Amino acid sequence: MTQFLKCATLALLAAAAPATAFAQTLGFATLQPGAINHVQAQIISKVVQTATGMQVRVLPMRGTAAVLSAVHSKHAEFSVGTASHMTTAVLGTHDFKGRAKVNLRVAFTALAFPIGIMVRNNSSIKTVADMKGRRFPTGWKAFPNGIPLANGVLAAAGLSLADMESVPTSGLIPAANDFKVGKNDGTTFAVGAPKVAEINAAIKGGLRFLSMDNSPAALARVKKVRPDYFIMTLKPNPRFAGILGPTNVLGVNLVITAGAHVSNDTMYKFVKAVAENKAALAKGHPSFNGFFPDKRMAKQYSSVRYHPGSIKYFKEKGIWPGK
Structure with a gap:
């Protein structure tokens, strides 16, 4: 009888337990x-x-x-x-x-997800074309998607990572940290990301996203990097640190x-x-x-x-x- 009661009690407890427990x-x-x-x-x-x-x-x-x-x-x-x-x-x-x-x-x-190149707001770099010969993250071993994303933005100005002064990086966050301390002149990042807001608040004068050329020729170059890339326009918004005016950025799905x-x-x-x-x-x-x-x-x-x-x-x- 005692064994029966124990089994019955266990069964009741199991039935009463939250489904999420299992x-x-x-x-x-x-x-x-x-x-x-x-x-x-x-x-x-x-x-x-x-x-x-x-x-x-x-x-x-x-x-x-x-x-x-x-x-x-x-x-x-x-x-x-x-x-x-x-x-x-x-x-x-x-x-x-x-x-x-x-x-x-x-x-x-x-x-639709916006990606851009961020630079210091007080930098002399005003356009994507101005990035030529500048210090920029390369390598991206832990974040290989960083390569086509960077090339997608640069392609609008007829550039690629090959036109940059190489600053080796392992991934997205390390590249952003290098930018924060001045080891590179710009880097790619998602607009609206927490890391962007952090850096914008930390560096003197804040940061600015470069606007891409959105001409048909520029778009064609972008699509040669990845066919489903596109160009989207963002307007200033409190959640978009670095978007200081209408800004064309890389769009990805x-x-x-x-x-x-x-x-x-x-x-x-x-x-x-x-x-x-x-x-x-x-x-x-x-x-x-x-x-x-x-x-x-x-x-x-x-x-x-x-x-x-x-x-x-x-x-x-x-x-x-x-x-």
Whole structure:
């Protein structure tokens, strides 16, 4: 009888325990603190946890290659990054040559993401063309996506990293720290990132993002770097440190990537939670004001596939334009 009561008690306790205590923890790989992707991953994770009860843990990593590799190898379920970099990973080209990450899927397209070259506001560098021969980060071993992003901005002025005075760097945050202490004359970074605000407050006179030429010829040069790059115009905004007037910057499509190992049900719940909670996302970070839960989150790409769980949600909402 005593044994029966013990078993019954354990059964009741198990039934009363929160479901999340037994839930799988989902890993969300992203860049280190200071990068805007890290903030965005935190906000998305919080929204998904609140809406679904699924546990999502943010996993900071050294660079974009490590982020995508973690998802491909099932050490994480999700990541955030550019569509163009995901494409090179899936196809095994550029910095992923011979190391194709075929297990990557698109969860959804988040927003158009602005990237620019920041310089000191009191610098004599006024245009992207003025960067020629200046000290600029190169190497980017831990953040290989830094190479096409920098070349994308420079291409508007007919330049590339080959035209710069090389200052070797390992990644995004180290390059920004070098800029902060004067070791380089400029560096690429996402507009609106926490690190940009930090540097703007720390250096005398603040910083300024260079405006790109947005002529058809300039855009054609940019697209030779990556076909899905574009040019977008930003206006001064309290959250955009360094945007002192209308400024043309590099636009990239930011996507949330998922592993093929993520179940359809988990993926469906994840996308549904994000799509139906834009207000909570934007409250967490204003960049999500640029997220639109319509056909834009199901934007089609030529070389990467959406996860079946995402497609199920898109079809239910009538926003799936794909085949």
